[in-house]
Amino acid sequence: MLRRTLLATAAAAAMATTAFGAEHAEKTKVGFIYVGPIGDGGWTYEHNKGRLAVEEEFGDAVETVYQESVPEGADAERAITQMALSGADLIFTTSFGYMDPTIAVAEKFPDVKFEHATGYKRADNVSTYSARFYEGRAIQGHIAGKMTETNKIGYIASFPIPEVIRGINSAYLHAKKVNPDVEFSIVWAYTWFDPAKEADAARALIENGADVILQHTDSTAPQAAAQEAGGIITFGQASDMSEFAPLPRVSSIIDDWAPYYIARTRAVMDGTWESTDTWDGIGPGMVGIGEISDAVPEDVKAEALAMKDAIASGEYHPFTGPINKQDGSVWLAEGEVADDGTLLGMDFYVEGLTGEIPN
Known part of the structure; x- marks a missing residue:
């Protein structure tokens, strides 16, 4: 047993x-x-x-x-x-x-x-x-162009790769479209994540007159620097960063x-x-647009949301001609839409942006 x-x-x-x-x-x-x-x-x-x-x-x-x-x-x-x-x-x-x-x-x-x-x-x-991400940058550029009072917008860029260059161009084109007097100042941080360096970049741009700061870096340090300065508008990058809403963060790009x-x-x-x-992008939901805060005027908010819907449906593409390259040569003719191949390899600024893209 x-x-x-x-x-x-x-x-x-x-x-x-x-x-x-x-x-x-x-x-x-x-x-x-x-x-x-x-x-x-x-x-x-x-x-x-x-x-x-x-x-x-x-x-x-x-x-x-x-x-x-x-x-x-x-x-x-x-x-x-x-x-x-x-x-x-x-x-x-x-x-x-x-x-x-x-x-x-x-x-x-x-x-x-x-x-x-x-x-x-x-x-x-x-x-x-x-x-x-450039789809979200178009919406940010629209809001930035409408809301800047100094007509100076600062952009904290990480590395000079096509992904980042596309975002700069998209934001600038859409800010310029609603505000012909707008100027962009770009600071290359050469980092994805360095809160101290990102905060310094934000402060330098603010000291030079920028009242709107966009970023393609990963920390919330630029938001904190803008909050400390007061009267500055920012946008969340990759995540909602809503702890800084309604100001300075007025909206965001969210990666889902x-x-x-x-x-x-x-x-x-x-x-x-x-x-x-x-x-x-926005249509399939991989790019989300964070809540647009009450700091944004109602008409600007409505325009931004309409652009979001048009991009999501395919009715509108952020890179639709006429668009020239920085040197004045024609890139896209009237009504022509950029092909993905060119966007994926983008290594040039559009007309109106100053400075050179670093190697």
Whole structure:
């Protein structure tokens, strides 16, 4: 009798171990490499919200891991490699400078799926994805052009890559359209996330007369600097940054990565994942426009929301001619719409912007 009991106990233990092993083996491991801290209040904060949405969607069927504040370059390749070695099935690398490291690691791990944000290099196991941030910049430019009193708008730019240049051009075109006297001053911060440097850039622009500050950097430091100065208008970048509403932050561009992350994780889980390139905007919901605060006049708010709807429906494209390049040469004729190829490789300013794009 004792022998039977021991055998039964052993069999039950073996079955439990087997069940645990099967459950563990079936769990999909999804990794995220972040360029900033998850508490940056902007870019990385929104990517991490997407990670949390994956956990909520799939529960115990997934395990997510992340590494934050990973510098672009050699450090990124080491971090991505370590994540692949840890057993990740899918890895999202969430900054432009991770492009070459992602491709390099993907070659060594052909069975791991990789997703790179904002880049353009793909492979059989590497997809690319980004959002049409320039659509949101058009709306910000409209509001900025209408609300500036000094006619001086400051722009804190990160790195001189097409994504950032597109945003500057889009904001400027739409500010200029409603206010021919507007001038843009651009400060290149050469960082995605450095609160001290971002705050210094904002202060310098304000001291030079800018009463509107736009940013393509990831922290809320420019918002805080503007709040301290008083009488300055800002816009949230990548995240709502609504803690600074109704002033200085009057609206924002919000990056919503959650649906994409859920869809791509599901594709790995059900075996349908393929290398793709995704570039979505306001229409599909990857780019959101944060609530426009009461600090914005009602007529300007109505115009901004109408533009949002027109962009979302495809009725209006922010880069519609006539538009000249900075040197005065024709880029787009009357009614002509920019093609995605040119936008993805944009390396020029439009007419009216001053200064040169750094190398």
